[in-house]
Amino acid sequence: MSDIKYVTVTALTKYIKRKFDVDPHLQDIWIKGELSNFNLHSRGHMYFTLKDEKARIQGVMFASANKSLKFKPENGMKVLLRGEITVYEQNGGYQIYVKEMQPDGIGSLYLAYEELKNTLQKQGLFDLIHKKPIPKFPSQIGVITSPTGAAIRDILTTINRRYPLAKVILIPALVQGINAGDSIVQAIKQANQLDLDVLIVGRGGGSIEELWAFNEEKVAREIFASTIPIISAVGHETDYTIADFVADLRAPTPTGAAELAVPHFSELQDRLIERKNRLKRAMQEKLVSKKEKLEHLQSSYAFRYPKQLYLQKEQQLDAVIERLQKAGSRTIAIKNEHYKQLNRRLLTVHPREKILRSKTSHDLLLNRLKREMTSIISSKDANFRQVIAQLNALSPLRVMERGYSLVYDGSELIKSVDHIKKGQTVKVQFINGNIQCEVKEIEEGTINE
Known part of the structure; x- marks a missing residue:
């Protein structure tokens, strides 16, 4: 345990x-x-x-x-x-x-929504790089929605209140029901044939089933393919559809889409007045600055005594020309001396001089080589003759000329009677030939004996 x-x-x-x-x-x-x-x-x-x-x-x-x-x-x-x-x-x-x-x-609808959302996101349809900018001052605005819904009334009211200069073109479409997706796709295609600056696509709030047309893949891909910037305006602020993610800009409501599509006219007027005042102040400050500069110039010596200033400048010009000439002459002299030095250095390393020096050295070396070769050949010739004389003195042929002969057993020279037997056949070599002999008797002893 x-x-x-x-x-x-x-x-x-x-x-x-x-x-x-x-x-x-x-x-x-x-x-x-x-x-x-x-x-x-x-x-x-x-x-x-x-x-x-x-x-x-x-x-x-x-x-x-x-x-x-x-x-x-x-x-x-x-x-x-x-x-x-x-x-x-x-x-x-x-x-x-x-x-x-x-x-x-x-x-089931929510699961389909999540699946399509993930698919399109992986394909890059939501990426910011594809988002087209919304024009600041649109002249023609397209609206794709139901012509009888509250959304179109809110959009028209907001645009007319904020920016009445813009023209609104309604492109009717079904925004609910089984055919709503195809209707929205066709409306976006139609809008891209018109001269529009921006396009609002959307409807008022509703349940997920009522907003489902804006979650269909064909609608998302048509929004992505649009050449006109699109603002999505589907449902309430808490409602998110696939169209919101693909569109170039998402508005929380149709009214919000109208506010994002156009500037406020009164704000533009305020900004224009502000910039006008800023421009006026800047111009006044510029005029004051230029006026002060003009007065300064008018009171300067050049304006009061222009002839004296001219004569002074003439004198200064003469002095400058004289300095320039002296500097030029000095520079030319320095460059000329430098050129002469370079020329002398060049002559010392000129190929012709090097060739002449090399030829002289070659002749000297060639003569030395000839002398050395003659001396070596003479020395070697003397040594050769001496060696020949020694070889001749030691040559067996010289000995044989004096009457001596050599005895062979086959190809081996017999130097002693110990290497021969009675009855053996041997070869006796003379200077002018050889004979075959049979040994009859062997007698031991030295030549002196």
């Missing part, structure tokens, strides 16, 4: 929590169920139980996540949640931290 290692409840709970936290399937999970025991804390956090027929799980949605909810959660409501599963260490229970919540009735 002493070898058993016990762990604490805290250590076990932390270990289990780590297992939950590193499981990728539990870090971003979609789950649906029914809300019960719902409690909105005073700090804005939501605590509840999510259940189905056979199981339940505790859930928390913090204020930072639930502040964008477009509905009020209630007990018994069926919802779709996205969040992460973790362990609450104090009671050892597992729970879900909710990041997003939608009523179950619109869950």
Whole structure:
């Protein structure tokens, strides 16, 4: 029993929590169920139980996540949640931290919305680099919306109030229903055939089903392809559609779109008056400065005694010309001397001089070589003759000329009777030939004997 290692409840709970936290399937999970025991804390956090027929799980949605909810959660409501599963260490229970919540009735639309949003974002349709600037002073503004809705009335009223110089062209389109997407696409194509400075596309508020036309892929791609800058104005400030992300500028409401499309006429007048006054002050300051400069010039010596100034300048010019001539002559003399030095240096390294010196050195070396070769040849010839004489003196042929002969056993020279046997055939070499002999008798002894 002493070898058993016990762990604490805290250590076990932390270990289990780590297992939950590193499981990728539990870090971003979609789950649906029914809300019960719902409690909105005073700090804005939501605590509840999510259940189905056979199981339940505790859930928390913090204020930072639930502040964008477009509905009020209630007990018994069926919802779709996205969040992460973790362990609450104090009671050892597992729970879900909710990041997003939608009523179950619109869950399929919301999932389709998220899927398309992610796809278009990855393809770069939301990138800022593609956003076209909205002109500051548009003369013609196109509006794509329902001709009978409140949105067009708000847009027209706002533009006429803020900037009546702009002309508004209504391009009617269906903004709700099964054919709304195609109608909006066709209206954007039609608008791009007109001479428009900016285009407002949108409608008033509504449910996600009513706004769904602005979440269709074909509408998003047509907005992206438009050559005219587009301001999206769909629903209320809390409503976000795919069109809002693709458009060059998103307005919180149709009225907001009109305010973003045109400047305020009275503000332009105020700015114009301000700039006019600034220009007037700047011109007055410029005139005062130039006037003071003119008065200074008029009171200067040059204006009062121009002839004396001219004569002084003439005298100064003569002095400058004289200095220039002296400096020029001095410079020419220095350059001439420098040229002579360079010429002398050049002559010393001229190829002709080097060739002459090299030829003289070559002749001297050639004569020395000839003398040395003659001396070496004479010395070698004398040595050669001496060696020849020594060889002749030691040559066996010279000895044989005096009557001597050589005895061979095959190709080996026999130098002693110890190397020969009785009855052996030997070859006796004379200076002018050889004979074959058979040994009859062997007598030992020296020549002196």
